[in-house]
Amino acid sequence: MRMAELSRESGVPVATIKYYQREGLLPPGELTSPNQARYGPAHVRRLKLVRALLEIGGLSVAAVGEVLTAIDDPATSTHDILGLAQHGLPMAKLEVTADDRAWALSRIEEVARQRDWEVHPGSPVVESLVGVLCALREVGHEWVLEELDCYAEAAASVAERDVTTVARLGATEAVVEGAVVGTVLGDALFAALRRMAHAAVSRRQLSG
Amino acid sequence: MRMAELSRESGVPVATIKYYQREGLLPPGELTSPNQARYGPAHVRRLKLVRALLEIGGLSVAAVGEVLTAIDDPATSTHDILGLAQHGLPMAKLEVTADDRAWALSRIEEVARQRDWEVHPGSPVVESLVGVLCALREVGHEWVLEELDCYAEAAASVAERDVTTVARLGATEAVVEGAVVGTVLGDALFAALRRMAHAAVSRRQLSG
Known part of the structure; x- marks a missing residue:
């Protein structure tokens, strides 16, 4: 699929998808011409994951990047990835003596x-x-x-x-x-x- | 005790105490002269309750007023007061079909x-x-x-x-x-x- 369809499928605006790509949160598509790329179901899935981490999880873009790097490394255990994802989750903090x-x-x-x-x-x-x-x-x-x-x-x-x-x-x-x-x-x-x-x-x- | 001491005892600034009084969250002190009032331990306790409801509970000033009115009405059961306190607590909401x-x-x-x-x-x-x-x-x-x-x-x-x-x-x-x-x-x-x-x-x- 083209970028426009990827946007429709995932519900993520094109400008946002391009921002994610610049930040390394989404792998590039397969180039079909110097200005056109093709995307597949893996891109849709990855986009939904990025949104869930950012919007529901409240992770920073940097924390999402770490989680994705861990996911893409076959040597990482699920336990380690869960730990990384949890580490980025925002929690209340208080100054204490x-x-x-x-x-x-x-x-x-x-x-x-x-x-x-x-x-x-x-x-x-x-x-x-x-x-x-x-x-x-x-x-x-x-x-x-x-x-x-x-x-x-x-x-x-x-x-x-x-x-x-x-x-x-x-x-x-x-x-x-x-x-x-x-x-x-x-x-x-x-x-x-x-x-x-x-x-x-x-x-x-x-x-x- | 005078207003200044009430402020020290409760940790609530004088201006805030006066605001609470205007909003009816704190009963007046006992007048000892046209411009001076005396406060007791009940005022300190009430001030701490008001702060807990506002700052930790996140209740609105109006909701705190309702809870206090209920507390001061001897006919109200503890169950009813808990319900009122809970009713004012902020909870996440979402638009749904x-x-x-x-x-x-x-x-x-x-x-x-x-x-x-x-x-x-x-x-x-x-x-x-x-x-x-x-x-x-x-x-x-x-x-x-x-x-x-x-x-x-x-x-x-x-x-x-x-x-x-x-x-x-x-x-x-x-x-x-x-x-x-x-x-x-x-x-x-x-x-x-x-x-x-x-x-x-x-x-x-x-x-x-």
């Missing part, structure tokens, strides 16, 4: 040790967790941490299912796109379901 | 029926859930919905624990503040823990 940070890290390590999770201080996930714990302490609601184990347990069961389901998608590109979409929209899904459950539990326990 | 909306609502009702949850179309929580389901369909990742039950189960167990823990705080003001703080920061807590668990599960299932 060294003391608060040390306190938060020790709580996180305690929870992680029980579940054989690895804690890498400095990684976006750990720093985000440090920020949340410190924010709870700051506003005087440290009691929420009594629930830390319950949250970790629920997160573990959802994550187990997430990875199993996404791994079944088969092709590496589909797995990576699925992981990013599932991670980001999964947050919103869980948040809304938790609120719906809150209403039901509160009605049962506290009304009247 | 009538067909997509009907499809999403039927999936939501199915999940809710199994758990005795009430579905109120038009409420922020249900509309947010409709948006997430439609977004998943839109980007071609409807398969995430295979996990809907697993997510609902995890949300139910966390919510049960949330409400039990927050209800133990006793005083109505503490419960409402706790519910708002716990709802908003609980989202961030779960999101970070889920990512940490993803890394562990992916390492176990997919690496090498």
Whole structure:
């Protein structure tokens, strides 16, 4: 197909496709004349992946480039690619004091040790967790941490299912796109379901 | 205490305190002269609640006013106040077609029926859930919905624990503040823990 059709098929404007090409996010088409190139289904798929990473995942163009390089390297394991994709995902951060940070890290390590999770201080996930714990302490609601184990347990069961389901998608590109979409929209899904459950539990326990 | 001390105690600037008073979010102090008023610990507590609702909860000034009116009305049940606080919490929304909306609502009702949850179309929580389901369909990742039950189960167990823990705080003001703080920061807590668990599960299932 020509560029115009590639744009229609993928829903991405021609100018945007050309920008992605300049940034190395989309391989060139097969040249059929000095000014014309032909594109195939692989280009459509790649464009959808780029959009999912940029728009739903909120990754930077540079982070998308890293993920794509990893996907195109046959030596990279799916686990490593998922790690790269996750590393680029935006997470909330908060400035904290060294003391608060040390306190938060020790709580996180305690929870992680029980579940054989690895804690890498400095990684976006750990720093985000440090920020949340410190924010709870700051506003005087440290009691929420009594629930830390319950949250970790629920997160573990959802994550187990997430990875199993996404791994079944088969092709590496589909797995990576699925992981990013599932991670980001999964947050919103869980948040809304938790609120719906809150209403039901509160009605049962506290009304009247 | 005088206004200056109330500001120091609560960490809220004097100009902001005066703004809250004009908006009816803080009751007047006890007048000791035509230009001087005295404030007590109840004012400090109320100020901290107002800040938590506005800054952490992201509620509008009008929504905070509604929550406070409900708290101050002895006839209101804790369940009703929690509902009001939740109703004002910001949630993601998405424009969807009538067909997509009907499809999403039927999936939501199915999940809710199994758990005795009430579905109120038009409420922020249900509309947010409709948006997430439609977004998943839109980007071609409807398969995430295979996990809907697993997510609902995890949300139910966390919510049960949330409400039990927050209800133990006793005083109505503490419960409402706790519910708002716990709802908003609980989202961030779960999101970070889920990512940490993803890394562990992916390492176990997919690496090498």
